[in-house]
Amino acid sequence: MTNDNIRPRQVQAYVGATVIDATGTPPRPHQTVIVIDRVITAVGPANEVPIPPGAVVRDVRGKYVIPGLTDMHVHSESETGDPRHFANLYVANGVTAVREMWGRPRLHEIRRMIESGELLGPRMTIASPLLDGSPALWSDVPDSPIVTVGSPEQARRAVSEAIDGGADFVKVYSRLGPEAYRAVLAEAQLRGITVAGHRSDNVPFHEQIESGQRSFEHLFGGIWPAASSDMDRLEAAMSRIRTTPDFHLGSWIKQVSRIEWEAVASYSPARATSIFERLVAADVAYTPTLAVHAVIDRPESIRLDDQRMEYMVPSTPESWDFLRTEIYCGGHRSKEEVHQHRELRDWRLATVGAMAEAGVRLLAGTDSVGPGLFPGFSLHFELEQLVAAGLTPMRALQCATLEPARFLGREQWAGTVEKGRVADLVILDADPMNDIRNTRSIHAVVVDGYHVDQAEREELLATARRIAEGDR
Template identity: 45%
Template structure:
């Protein structure tokens, strides 16, 4: 079936990543003779509410050149036919909140094997930038990457200790914030990553400078900045639920006072985390539908997207439920596995009595309801899982996020949209990605079962196409076996991607 898959396919796929991708759809593929024909497949994407059964999809180089019924789209002689009757075709998935781990032999293949063909990396990483370059040169097979700046935080920062001055840029005032934006712009960041402790004045200056420099900014809504103000200031996406629901509380003055009263030590992530949990409990317990309606309207009006990262919250809210014998641990390098276990045992589990456990379980149910309310109000939601965070297995964890989004109230098609067309629109690449249409890049996932019948079926992956490069079922199995082997090797020349988000217990702050 795949005898004509050549090295040319690999190169064509790789060359379309990165900057070339952001330039928008080209037409080079359209003029070329198709090399692949996917036939008899049911096409599902978020541009239509109904699946399209019995479709033929022609692919030339890295592009889709035609999609239609058999009688509409004849297969030219010499085209390699991939018969897919009984199977389902969805656009390649985008992981919109990642902190990739391991080496180039771990995260890039794990994403692709799981149908993740685009990744938004939420903190600058020289390692990940290196992977992106290698993918762009056709040396490495992997997803398309959008990569954040270094994290910009206030001072003191949650992330840094006096012993560890790396990993974030600290800003105390407007001038420093503007300098930081200009610096990360010059360094080539795709967007500015803003973090929890940036003071309000510095934040507003950062927003203004980002607009002047024509670079987007996204991340946490800082503790000192109400969500409606962040939306008006132009923050492109707000990550996690905890930063979102403070403004939707009927006791928002009290919530605001608590937030303003949080003082931290340098690197004081754990202390901040505990204080913030109290704020969340109070805020969500007094959830006000009226206030929420105002906040949601503001988010819509300013086109502010949200990335709830429910899978991350599930890990943190219910750490006692984590499996220490999960079979996917075989894909995780030993040093990361050790760190994950250490972090759970030393940061997330201690001090949790029955009352706190019950409270945090209730908090997670409230998060689901909150995301359902945002969905009902038409707030734009992105699927991001905090991949690479403890027990968030790169590639796999996005599927957990999709399932959680459905539990929260999205339809399966809406959840798929939050990982396909939504990210493409968010990134401004909807001409090239996000749906199964002629002219778009051939980033596609073939499923063995209907994802609209059960969102868990997104995990039943038969094959993946990355920029027109077909990864067959056999090759996919080999990729996973290679990752397993690579994970057993001692950490070598390539360091693990440094800090986690910093969203939760950045690795360097609590050495294992």
């Protein structure tokens, strides 16, 4: 995470821990992990792996070593303007990589700071600006830059501009029209850049699976209309959604929720299986973001007395209240809608469990920093929700380690605790295979070979708190 001019060459030996390497093999107790500079050079039984001369020996007996965690759906723009704010919260929570889902120039500056060693932070993969149709869902929300794409020509230009701007992938959104959507995918394929994001309301989902889009985000509308025995009518209903200003996104969520409710009432296991099989065959990933759906479906779960609020800026309660009432709840929910969303929450968990059982590639992502979500912290809640959906703790852990590495093309050098992989590690005080909530029991973090002990971790959190309070 820092270059050689900042950090001298170092050899570290982590001795005695149980290694949970995230490959799927059982946990291995009494292991030694050797790290030289940024790379894991050996993993094996403590009585068999020699400790290199001059190594810094770290006694981690009774601890558990897992790979560094990846949050595959974040929005890290901080109102403080200080990049340490979110970077510290990620690192302190063992999040050593993030996928930024709304590209902004400032994110590229922050990435350069991290890569140069000026800033300790996670490895960043950065989206293009958001590409949406008209009216764009965020067009009437302040400070929400978007690119409106209404024709194939505009689509091709938007992809080209995204590449020129340094984007790692193109982010598509819900209101893209069919011609524009297909043109984005065609141009991206021609230019060799990945496309990820929302499903388009205007193209049947089964077509989108095979369009070349590499990941779909959230559970809004996407799967259930396509998995309904009344698929044609409900897919057509998605394409007929018309949003209204003040606010387009809130209006959209309200209408999509009604379609979702109809879709689960006519849910067809056979059609769902067919959709899951298509996702597997096309090697398309899904980021369900159960953490954000938890607060959309049950906004009463947001707690302003949460201790983690001390890491958020003072205006957070007001901004959360605005997003919760005007966007997530569409202004007001009737008693019937409140009941429906409670039921939909259970359906989302069941659907993710069915996807996992079918072999769909799932990615852990939070949509931080939506209402009720906290940078870094909420990824642990997402893992908990994945287990609640029916995944084993190992499978849930892989959604934040191995699977992101595979998706991002890093599987040969990241995502697991193996020889030759980058030294992104989280050292835990308790066994996450016994209880996935134990990923919160962080003893130390290793970021790109840099060891963050408990004292430094506490200082990272304290600094984030001071920045949030306005004392930098």
